[in-house]
Amino acid sequence: MYEDAVILPVPGARIYAYGLMLALGCWLAIILLWRLSSRHERLSRAAAFTSLLALPMGFALARAMYCLLDSAFQPILTLRNLLNVHTGGFAMYGALLGAALAALIGARLAGANKMRMLDLLSPALAAFLVPARLGEGFTTLGISRPLTTSWLTDSFLASRDAYDSYLRTYLLEAATALILAVFLIRMLRRNVKEGLVFSSFCLLYGVTQTLMESLRYDGHLRYSFVGVQQVLYAALFALTIIYLAVRLLKTPGAGKALPVLSIVMTAAILPAIVGIEFLIDRSELGKLFSYGLYLLALAIPGALGILMLKKGDRIWTKS
């Protein structure tokens, strides 16, 4: 009744539609990275090393993270099962982490600036996510709780099965990744201080994906009611804010109000997010209202982070 993974009808070969979309994402990311780095020889070389290393490292970390953190896999965790990738089971967070580590190694091998390399990688990662998320449409992933909002159930954003309609969250995630890729490319063209494009990626992807992971209800990498990746994405944006705030606090003349406010607000928002999660699960309030509240709560650290990035760019570029 339910397809676990769509296999393309190619005689003599098992070609997974999801894997094909991932390959497409890799091609898109590699070409974009190559284009963005083509003007500087060292960065161009670093990009080549990064592309080569990111594939095995991303693949390995995505698998390892899934196998170690997923409650369904833990009872069957053996080296043989870990290596048997045909069973499925990967964590996107691990793939992105692997690519970032590959960029650091690639930059070191080519003698290029590590932070600049991470900056160049950021829009490439966002571009990779567009087909990768769309590929989830060929799996059981990327769907929400059953929809109870009637106008949504009839829209193209919903998919229907024997029982209920579900929001295709993978479409929202792909659209968000596309917007993020465009935003980061434009930021790169403005020649901002090294590291800020990557910080923007961590901040904005962390914030938006925290919301997306809440919308997702596909049982992927969940430990009881806690989505493991959601916690990691929330940690990603929170740590980025702390990093930016501490950096600003250490910069003479940068002022203390904004970084202190950012840290305080982030510390306050995180428990509020937990509260909203309970509201979504238990309250009779409409899900749309609850998610509106969620969006507002996440917009606060998002906006404060962007303000810090802007301020940091002004001050750090001068120095």
Next chain:
Amino acid sequence: MKKTTTLILALALLISLALPFLVPSGALLDEANYHLLEERWQKEEDSSALSWLIPSAAAQPALEPLPMDFSPGRPLDPAGFTAESYEDESIRVQLETRELEAGKQHVVRLRIATITITDPSQLRTATAGKPASSKVALVSSMAQKHNAALALSANYLSHDPVKTSFEYRMGVRIRKKPNRIKDLLIIDENADFHLFIKSNAKEIEAFEDAGHTIVNAFTFGPALIKDGVLLTIDKNYGYNPHGKEPRLAIGQLAPLQYIVVLVEGLSSRDGVTQQELAQILFDLGAIQAFNLDGGNSATLVFNGGYYQDKTKSNERAQSDMIYFASLAGE
């Protein structure tokens, strides 16, 4: 140098072509999960020589039984419904709401359903996706699709973070690793309830050796009443046994007669302790009773609506449900 860079990039592009052959899904495939778990538990299985016989009821169905699979029940007769009952020639469901004082100025609402069926095949389970998948659906939607005369949430099996459990749905084995700290309810071929304290593996094996068929099995609990004896709930049992929580339990009154009790407080986190729940079912005459997933998971669906204070907005989607079906419809 530029040539080397281009070559490396080309190699990276080539390597990525392996992905369509390697990666089927970001999720663990259901079948793979099932086989891997089976493989592991097979190795761990120990043998037992104990035999344990439990009397079971023999039913004489007047109508054609339902197939023991995931097919739905027969359509219900709309004329058979009243506000608090459903009846046709194969099933009788009677609902009742009572208020109970559970402590000082503490009133809870009991939603009681008594069900009489004529054939064991009418006590059924359904899953949102494949039995082992993590797919979820609203119990109310599943109930409608399966023509349930009465449906209730079970133990939300896909949500168990440990996955060490003994689970069957409609004769399909989903997991077979008894959990040593949790009790187990097995429903056999006669739709009789059998409770296994701490999921005693030897007792389960003896039960199977005695020729019983396991149709449905649920690891959750605790067992509340076993063979007519009111049990004392272990203070260390899971899910806040001594807290006043919304609760849901299913019990057997007699062969092919069952009782479902849902306890809800006046607020969403109010209810009774597990011991109080056991006492309620004991007072209602249950001879076997088992606690199911409570809190916001506890759902009781009747005639397309809820027999509790719940709306679609706050109904929690779950992986499976228990339901009672009719044999009468065409």
